Amino acid sequence: xxxxxxxxxxxxxxxxxxxxxKAEFLLxxxxxxxxxxxxxxxxxTLLITLVACLMGIVIGMVxxxxxxxxxxxxxxxxxxxxxxxxxxxxxxxxxxxTVIRGTPVVIQLMLMYYVIxxxxxxxxxxxxxxxxxxxxxxxxxxxRGGIMSIDKGQFEAGxxxxxxxxxxxxxxxxxxxxxxxxxxxxxxxxxLLKETSVAGYVAVADLxxxxxxxxxxxxxxFMPLIAVALIYLVLVIFLSWLVGKLERRLRQSDNR
Amino acid sequence: xxxxxxxxxxxxxxxxxxxxxxxxGPGEKVVVIGPSGSGKSTFLRCMNLLERPTSGQIFFEGTxxxxxxxxxxxxxxxxxxxxxxxxxxPHLSVLDNITLAPIRTKRMTKGEAREKAIDLLKRVGLVEKxxxxxxxxxxxxxxxxAIVRALCMNPDVMLFDxxxxxxxxxxxxEVLDVMKKLALEGMTMVVVTHEMGFAREVxxxxxxxxxxxxxxxxxxxxIFENPKxxxxxxxxxxxx
Numbered sequence: 001x002x003x004x005x006x007x008x009x010x011x012x013x014x015x016x017x018x019x020x021x022k023a024e025f026l027l028x029x030x031x032x033x034x035x036x037x038x039x040x041x042x043x044x045t046l047l048i049t050l051v052a053c054l055m056g057i058v059i060g061m062v063x064x065x066x067x068x069x070x071x072x073x074x075x076x077x078x079x080x081x082x083x084x085x086x087x088x089x090x091x092x093x094x095x096x097x098t099v100i101r102g103t104p105v106v107i108q109l110m111l112m113y114y115v116i117x118x119x120x121x122x123x124x125x126x127x128x129x130x131x132x133x134x135x136x137x138x139x140x141x142x143x144r145g146g147i148m149s150i151d152k153g154q155f156e157a158g159x160x161x162x163x164x165x166x167x168x169x170x171x172x173x174x175x176x177x178x179x180x181x182x183x184x185x186x187x188x189x190x191x192l193l194k195e196t197s198v199a200g201y202v203a204v205a206d207l208x209x210x211x212x213x214x215x216x217x218x219x220x221x222f223m224p225l226i227a228v229a230l231i232y233l234v235l236v237i238f239l240s241w242l243v244g245k246l247e248r249r250l251r252q253s254d255n256r
Numbered sequence: 257x258x259x260x261x262x263x264x265x266x267x268x269x270x271x272x273x274x275x276x277x278x279x280x281g282p283g284e285k286v287v288v289i290g291p292s293g294s295g296k297s298t299f300l301r302c303m304n305l306l307e308r309p310t311s312g313q314i315f316f317e318g319t320x321x322x323x324x325x326x327x328x329x330x331x332x333x334x335x336x337x338x339x340x341x342x343x344x345x346p347h348l349s350v351l352d353n354i355t356l357a358p359i360r361t362k363r364m365t366k367g368e369a370r371e372k373a374i375d376l377l378k379r380v381g382l383v384e385k386x387x388x389x390x391x392x393x394x395x396x397x398x399x400x401x402a403i404v405r406a407l408c409m410n411p412d413v414m415l416f417d418x419x420x421x422x423x424x425x426x427x428x429x430e431v432l433d434v435m436k437k438l439a440l441e442g443m444t445m446v447v448v449t450h451e452m453g454f455a456r457e458v459x460x461x462x463x464x465x466x467x468x469x470x471x472x473x474x475x476x477x478x479i480f481e482n483p484k485x486x487x488x489x490x491x492x493x494x495x496x
Contacts, residue, residue: 156306157343157402161357161409162333171356175347 028223034214038224041210042231048127048206049193055132056192057185060139063093065169067140068147072155093140100137106198108134113202123204127196135192142188146181147173179250186243190236197232207231257282257413257444258303263312265298272298274468276312280413280446285439287455287476288448290465291491296448299465300417303446304328304335317412333361336406340418342398344390344405350377351386354405363409376404380434396427400434407438414438416447452496456480464488 029035070090100108112130113123120126150173158168200209211228215221258280265273272295280286288296301307303314305321305328314322321331345353354376355369364372377383380400390398399419406414416435420428432454439445439458449455455462455476462479464472464487472485480496483489 151341151343153339153341153343154345157337157339157345158357159329160304160306160332160335160337161406162329162361162363163357164329167360171360172345176345179347 024220024223028214028218028220029227034218037205037210037213038207038227038231039210041205041207044124044199044205045193045196045207048124048131048196048199048204049189051128052131052135052192052196053189055128056135056139056188059133059136060143063096063136063140064143064147066090066093067144071148072152097137097140100134101141105131105134105195106201109198109202123199123202126202127199127204127206131192131196131199134195135188138188139185142181142184143177145184146177149180150176182250183243183247186239186246190239190243193235193239194232257284257317258446259313259315260299260303261313261315263299263302263314264310265295265302265307266310272468273302273309276468276470278463278470280444282412283442283444285445285447285458285460286463287459287461288446288463288465289450289452289455289479289491290463290471294465295468296463296465297417300415300446300448303415304332304337306337329361333357333363333409334412336403336409336411336414338399338402338406338414338416338419340421342390342395342402342422344398344402346390348389349386350382350388350390350393350401353390353401354408357405358408361409369408373404373408376407377401379437380404394427395423396430399423399427399431403431403434403438413444413446416445416449418448418450420449420451450495452480452492464491466491 029038066086066089070086109127109130113126117126117129154172154176155168158172159165163171196206197208199206200212205213207228211224214224218224258278260276260278263273263276264271274295276295276299278286288299290296298307302309303316305314309322312322313320316331316335319326319331321328344350345356348356351370351373354373355364355366358364358369358372359366374383374386377386380403382397382400382404385393385397385401390401393401403414403419419435420431423431428451432451435445435447435454436458445458447454447459457476459476461473462476463470464479464483464485466487472479472483472488479488480492483492
């Protein structure tokens, strides 16, 4: 480097670097419309997350209700068919939670795709199911924690007024549970969004898969992977912002 | 109105009630006193099956509520209960707290329940709190609302489980006043309490419970001025 003209040399270096970046960018995203791999992948990622979310909530609610019902009253209730049935269902729910939480989600996904639904090649559907079942176990524990955190007196007050079990659950317990678990629940779904990045293991073209495909053809890792990371980051920041807003609103209603 | 026969209740291996026999007539005010752990709360909670008796029978207005196939929700809607911890629903306004059960159990329309609630709130002097939430109220106010909530179902009997024990001393009076008014109106009441003044003034009959049985019972005059059992004398000496 010549001592007399450092600035010109630096400028041209920056220029060269910038040209490089531009070429990389064009190669990875613009050429042959490669950005579409990310765009299509993003759609799959969002679709899988959304459906898995909804499945998780439904499964979680049912499992949590069974578990909490058994824990709070099943053991003390009168012996009979209803009690035995509840005992069996409770056992099944516990087994489900243990298995799901005790094994990696990738393995569950692959078992689902290559073994249980080996005859189907609709990877997106299988991924929805696998992630939905997975998230259900975690959501169930979140809901159960919420139900257990409600004072027993609330339930007794409802029942003592002549309302049935279901009515008490729906009108008295559920609204309070929902309020306490909402932040944790939202968090669980932020985690879920990122967990779906392993869907590529069963050949689902999700966001991560799209980025990796680009890397595979262009032999340049930096651009596509950083792009994928940025998209996840933006999504998570957006979701966190939503959760924060929700939490603030809930807190306001606390101070009524 | 309520008949209890050989009522026994154990929690695991621990017996809490060991054979209680009682008959509570219409309009009667029965006050249950006794040391803590004597089973008085459990006795009360068995009457609307919040606790399921281990053995024995309970009859309410001729129906055996401990029998198989009894519609307990229907029975409970005719028995009001007031708890030590108030147990108001924190997510509902005072008015919704009161009208939720009458509406959901289809005993009243929305309009009827509202009207009745406002009327009852006026009687306990809290009508201006109808739109408030439980958290904004003092303990005494909350307990008065809880009484109104139970009354809104038009119960035939009211069960009180230590209704003033969780209150600051200066708020005990306002709750007892509401209960006294209710007694004067002829409501059948079973009250578990440590308020001996209230027991003496309002009770038709006082039950002294100890170690899971009704050890002694009689008019307030008998129990407070002339207790026969040593344990009763002992207890009264401590609390009076």
